[in-house]
Amino acid sequence: MGIAEFFQHLMNGLTLGGIYALIALGYTMVYGILKFINFAHGDVLMAGAFIGLFVFDWLRGSAPLGAWTIIAFFLAMVVSMAVSALLGMFIERVAYKPLRTATRLAPLLSAIGVSFILSNGAAWAFGTRSRKFNYPFDNTPITIAQVVITPHQILILAVSLVMMIALKLFVDRTRMGKAMRATSLDQPTAMLMGVNVNKVISMTFAIGSALAAVGGILIALDFKVYASMGTMTGLKAFVAAVVGGIGNISGAMFGGILLGVLETFGVAIFGIPTGLKDTIAFGVLILILLIRPEGLLGKVEKEKV
Amino acid sequence: MKKSLFVLLAVLVVFAFPAVAQGGKESASPKIGFIGPMTGDNANYGVLSNNSAMLAVEQFNARGGIDGKIPVVLVTEDSEGVAEKGLSAIEKLSSSDKIVGLVGPVFTGVSFAVGERVQNEGIVMLSPSATHADITNIGDYVFRTVVSDGLQGEVAGTYFANVLGYKTIGVLYAKNDYSQGLYEGMSASFVANGGTITIAESFNVGDKDFKTQLTKIRSANPQAIYIPNYTAEMAQILEQASQLGMRIPFLSCDGFSNPDIYNLAGDFTDGVIYVGPAKVKESPSFAKFVADYTSKYGVGPDSFATNAFDGTNILLAAMDKVYKATGKFDRKAVRDEVAATKDYAGVSGTINFAENGDLIAYQGLYKVNKITPEYLGTFTVVDGQLVQID
Numbered sequence: 001m002g003i004a005e006f007f008q009h010l011m012n013g014l015t016l017g018g019i020y021a022l023i024a025l026g027y028t029m030v031y032g033i034l035k036f037i038n039f040a041h042g043d044v045l046m047a048g049a050f051i052g053l054f055v056f057d058w059l060r061g062s063a064p065l066g067a068w069t070i071i072a073f074f075l076a077m078v079v080s081m082a083v084s085a086l087l088g089m090f091i092e093r094v095a096y097k098p099l100r101t102a103t104r105l106a107p108l109l110s111a112i113g114v115s116f117i118l119s120n121g122a123a124w125a126f127g128t129r130s131r132k133f134n135y136p137f138d139n140t141p142i143t144i145a146q147v148v149i150t151p152h153q154i155l156i157l158a159v160s161l162v163m164m165i166a167l168k169l170f171v172d173r174t175r176m177g178k179a180m181r182a183t184s185l186d187q188p189t190a191m192l193m194g195v196n197v198n199k200v201i202s203m204t205f206a207i208g209s210a211l212a213a214v215g216g217i218l219i220a221l222d223f224k225v226y227a228s229m230g231t232m233t234g235l236k237a238f239v240a241a242v243v244g245g246i247g248n249i250s251g252a253m254f255g256g257i258l259l260g261v262l263e264t265f266g267v268a269i270f271g272i273p274t275g276l277k278d279t280i281a282f283g284v285l286i287l288i289l290l291i292r293p294e295g296l297l298g299k300v301e302k303e304k305v
Numbered sequence: 306m307k308k309s310l311f312v313l314l315a316v317l318v319v320f321a322f323p324a325v326a327q328g329g330k331e332s333a334s335p336k337i338g339f340i341g342p343m344t345g346d347n348a349n350y351g352v353l354s355n356n357s358a359m360l361a362v363e364q365f366n367a368r369g370g371i372d373g374k375i376p377v378v379l380v381t382e383d384s385e386g387v388a389e390k391g392l393s394a395i396e397k398l399s400s401s402d403k404i405v406g407l408v409g410p411v412f413t414g415v416s417f418a419v420g421e422r423v424q425n426e427g428i429v430m431l432s433p434s435a436t437h438a439d440i441t442n443i444g445d446y447v448f449r450t451v452v453s454d455g456l457q458g459e460v461a462g463t464y465f466a467n468v469l470g471y472k473t474i475g476v477l478y479a480k481n482d483y484s485q486g487l488y489e490g491m492s493a494s495f496v497a498n499g500g501t502i503t504i505a506e507s508f509n510v511g512d513k514d515f516k517t518q519l520t521k522i523r524s525a526n527p528q529a530i531y532i533p534n535y536t537a538e539m540a541q542i543l544e545q546a547s548q549l550g551m552r553i554p555f556l557s558c559d560g561f562s563n564p565d566i567y568n569l570a571g572d573f574t575d576g577v578i579y580v581g582p583a584k585v586k587e588s589p590s591f592a593k594f595v596a597d598y599t600s601k602y603g604v605g606p607d608s609f610a611t612n613a614f615d616g617t618n619i620l621l622a623a624m625d626k627v628y629k630a631t632g633k634f635d636r637k638a639v640r641d642e643v644a645a646t647k648d649y650a651g652v653s654g655t656i657n658f659a660e661n662g663d664l665i666a667y668q669g670l671y672k673v674n675k676i677t678p679e680y681l682g683t684f685t686v687v688d689g690q691l692v693q694i695d
Contacts, residue, residue, distance in 0.1 A: 002524065005520060005523075008520050008549070012516045012517060128346065129346055129348055130346055139548065152548070222513070224513070274508055275507065275509055277509075277517075278509075
């Protein structure tokens with residue numbers, strides 16, 4: 001394998017990983033606070049992609065590619081983030097909050113139920129055929145030293161990076177972030193100190209769902225929009241969160257990128273058959289659970305969200 | 306006691322009525338079945354072919370139906386392109402609808418499963434699109450109005466080697482019977498004509514990301530890439546190849562003749578050369594079929610839909626003959642009548658079946674200009690030699 005091919009695979013892996021990381025943040029935030037895995041997260045991503053698609057197509061009309069389509073795209077993204085945030089808060093209120101004092105298994109099962117309701121509901125309402133999410137910009141690839149990069153890949157990396165840094169700043173520097181960290185450490189004590197725990201939890205779901213919507217739209221540009229799009233992507237992002245150390249924001253970013261690169265290299269360089277591509281992520285999951293169950297970055301940072 | 310008796314009676318009445326109603330209807334109208342993907346990513350294939358079956362039955366009934374007096378009923382079942390769903394569909398059609406014959410299934414994988422069933426049940430089956438070479442080897446009740454991959458692969462391999470002059474080809478195929486069958490057929494004759502398959506990469510059905518495989522193929526640097534798949538995957542492959550800056554020519558199969566590819570892939574289809582159905586000489590029956598179809602459904606038929614129209618008509622004609630001779634619809638007699646089809650003037654051309662139920666046929670070659678396929682000619686392979694018909 002030449003150097004150029006190596007870097008091409010690396011680039012493909014990094015962009016895949018950027019998306020995993022973005023989605024993993026949602027899992028990790030909810031887990032950090034509630035110690036519960038929100039299995040409906042991937043389906044919120046799907047809902048976000050559909051909303052983004054509808055808003056974008058409506059705003060764009062038949063306009064040719066240009067400044068307006070890019071503005072329309074980001075507007076669609078903002079609307080989709082807002083609606084998905086509301087959806088996330090709604091799901092939490094209806095399906096998880098009443099079960100907060102129940103056994104730990106109850107909200108988990110409830111989440112799986114929500115996941116099925118969302119994906120089957122979308123299949124019923126929008127059909128099961130893939131829909132094309134048109135690029136809002138000219139996606140002609142750029143070649144840098146024999147490595148080909150598309151504007152879309154740059155967008156994925158840029159948006160993921162910005163979102164992750166913004167989230168990190170939010171959690172570390174703002175009052176709300178502090179309240180989140182407090183809730184994560186010890187809920188009853190945080191409540192005694194005057195933290196509105198219900199509000200914090202709602203906020204957590206809102207942010208996580210908004211990030212999922214961004215991930216959904218970024219994926220949709222490449223892989224189209226369809227009702228079951230959240231299932232496998234959601235699972236992979238979940239694995240990424242566990243690999244990085246669930247409950248840990250930096251861990252989710254690291255785990256996501258690592259998983260994307262491992263999947264690409266596993267097939268391209270280590271010669272794992274293409275048919276087994278999806279098993280790489282889950283193989284890594286089992287390995288991590290056996291060797292280092294707290295995740296790769298699990299103990300390096302104490303800070304949790 | 307009285308109450309439970311009443312309940313029992315009510316239940317009996319409820320069950321008895323539909324049975325009577327069904328029993329009465331059945332002798333009046335014979336049923337034929339259709340199985341294809343009506344929902345899901347590949348629904349377009351099923352919907353277009355089912356339209357043809359509906360159109361053929363409607364026109365047949367408008368002409369008076371069987372023996373000028375009995376209309377035929379078409380029952381459509383959705384397979385979603387999945388073998389298990391296809392099996393439950395044939396189960397229902399066979400035991401509950403008591404069909405005389407079956408048009409479909411549309412996909413090769415489903416046809417393998419359903420074919421075994423119709424063979425056991427003794428129901429004649431005419432697939433408009435199951436192209437795998439082994440489909441008709443299931444048994445004597447399995448026919449098809451589409452060219453076997455055996456021929457498609459042979460024409461593809463010899464054409465790529467001898468006419469296009471390629472020495473090296475890379476392949477990206479899906480792990481399903483259709484795609485793998487075409488890949489193996491093409492590569493056998495391509496190699497026999499002096500070519501080399503430099504790299505063959507595969508993927509699972511439903512995959513959306515092909516960048517890893519494409520990057521590997523690019524490094525192997527073949528002169529062209531053969532992608533025998535369905536539209537959803539081919540659109541992804543073409544788009545991602547362009548994103549990787551690949552300028553290698555793409556070669557494809559009859560799956561490319563579905564116009565949905567141009568909605569999904571747009572301009573990326575430019576320059577693709579594919580083996581598809583041979584073009585019929587602009588016969589009046591073909592023009593009329595396209596006009597009828599288009600005015601009724603608002604879209605034109607694809608090649609499989611054209612085959613489905615012929616298949617349905619052959620089945621209906623066989624049923625008509627059998628009924629006139631015997632006064633009933635014996636499944637075995639209908640099968641024999643289908644097998645005896647001789648020089649049937651279908652809209653896709655003259656139809657004859659080989660001994661094994663295969664269509665005796667030719668292949669067409671197409672090259673896409675932007676989003677419009679242009680016809681390159683009609684070919685067949687005789688004793689390993691490529692022959693151009695016109």
